[in-house]
Amino acid sequence: MPKISLETFEKTIKNNNSGLIIGNGFSMNFDPQFGNIYDSLKEGIFSIYKYGNFSISPDAKPITRQTINHNYKTVLNYVRSMNQQQLEKIFEDGVVFAAFITENQHINNYLKNNKHILDHFKIGQNMLEITANIYRIGKLKGFKYVNIEHWPILIWLYNLIEFHEEFKTFKKSPNKFISILTIGGTKSIFPKNSPGDVMNRTRFNGFYILYRLLMITIIFGKGKAIDKNKLKFIDSISTSSLSDWLSNFKTLFSMNYDQILSHIAGRPVTYLHGRFEDKKQGFTYFQSYALTYNDTEYYSNNIILGDYQTSKVLDHAIHSLVMKNFLFTEPAVETLKELQAKMNEFNLNHIVFFGMNPENDYHILSGIYYNFLQSKIQYPTITFCYYNENEIDDFITIFHQSIHSIYKNTQYQEQITLNFVVSKEIICNYIKKEQTANL
DSSP: OOBBOOOHHHHOOOOOOOTEEHHHHHHHOGGGGGOOGGGGGHHHHHHHHHHEEEOOOOSHHHHHHHHHHHEEEEEEHHHTTOHHHHHHHHHHHHHHHHHHHOOOOHHHHHHHHHHTOOTTTSSSSSSHHHHHHHHHHHHHGGGGGGGSSHHHHHHHHHHHHTTOOOOOOOTOOHHHHHHHHHTTTTTOOOOEEEEEHHHHHHTTTTHHHHHHHHHHHHHHHHGGTTTTGGOGGGBBBOHHHHHHTTSSSSSSEEESSSSSHHHHOSSSOOEEOOOOOOOOOBBTTTTTEEEEEEEEEEEEEEEOOIIIIIIIIIIIHHHHHHHGTTTOOOOOOOOOHHHHHHHHHHHHEEEEEESSGGGGHHHHHHHHOOOOOOOOOOOOOEEEEETTTTEEEEEEEEHHHHHHOSSSOOOOGGOOOOEEEHHHHHHHHHEOOHHHTTT
């Protein structure tokens, strides 16, 4: 696959109807906190107490309200006095739990035959493969290299094996990850092992709730996500140069929740995974969470955060079938519909990915292929901006998986040109000021 020069990249953007999709790698250029989520666990807990506003929907039945409230508050009180190192221990022990699932043959076989293992989407890795990756990455590099969106997989699996004899033996050894899941699941809406129990015990486990709110709180960064003047590196950003570069794209998409791209571009951005909004939102799974900054509450209820199987596919299906019928439910972000609408509106034939890790966003890649195919775009192009060489092979593999696992017509992919350009060149030429670009 061709690696192209910056000059060729510029011509490709200008000579086509190009759209830009950014991921977290874009925001990391503005502030290191976007790339160092795990380093701010204690600060995040502090901010939840000081700036967070958690509430439960009037739609929730008394048993649902009691379950959510009890499980969440129990976990929040459990972690309140923990320091950064103790909070990190929770995730370190999560890697130990992933190792147990991966290496224990009885557990592995049990889960492979369990109907609640969500691998029938046929895109990318299944739950057990992701768990094995959490173990492998955590062992080799440490838990801070584990994708923050993958932890819900372990919570889901915990609820599947909780009563297995092998797990009961494992549970006798100290493990903070298991302890906090146990504490967070003391109340349940349904009797255990009843239909729908796994889904509800996962979503209403106090640690699952806290995990989501903690990650969102850290990303919000005490206002960094919505106020560009608080960004640590803003003075080293060439905003005029970056704005000029962004103007070459017909439309802009963000998979982030912050408003950095819209502030710099000075025009609307399509947020594919939701965003922080300074207006009242509905409830997601009967829950609402807002963060206060400068006397304004910024809501996070349309934010999609979590693994591909449960958060980006199953949650959407449940919303369409069940949750949308509740009066106060927040409308779901229709990721693929919004992507399709903009691609059709601007007749896009060239998509650029910058700062994106595709391993948890198969739906975006398959959606792009579908829209190119349905719109009968002749010889479209996808350009992936990479940080290291390994990302090229990963992108190619995941892109082909997202096509072959869904579509019968895979011959069309032969018309699609995949280009690759080094991210650092874009950073040096369009994002960073000249005196800081080579630091």
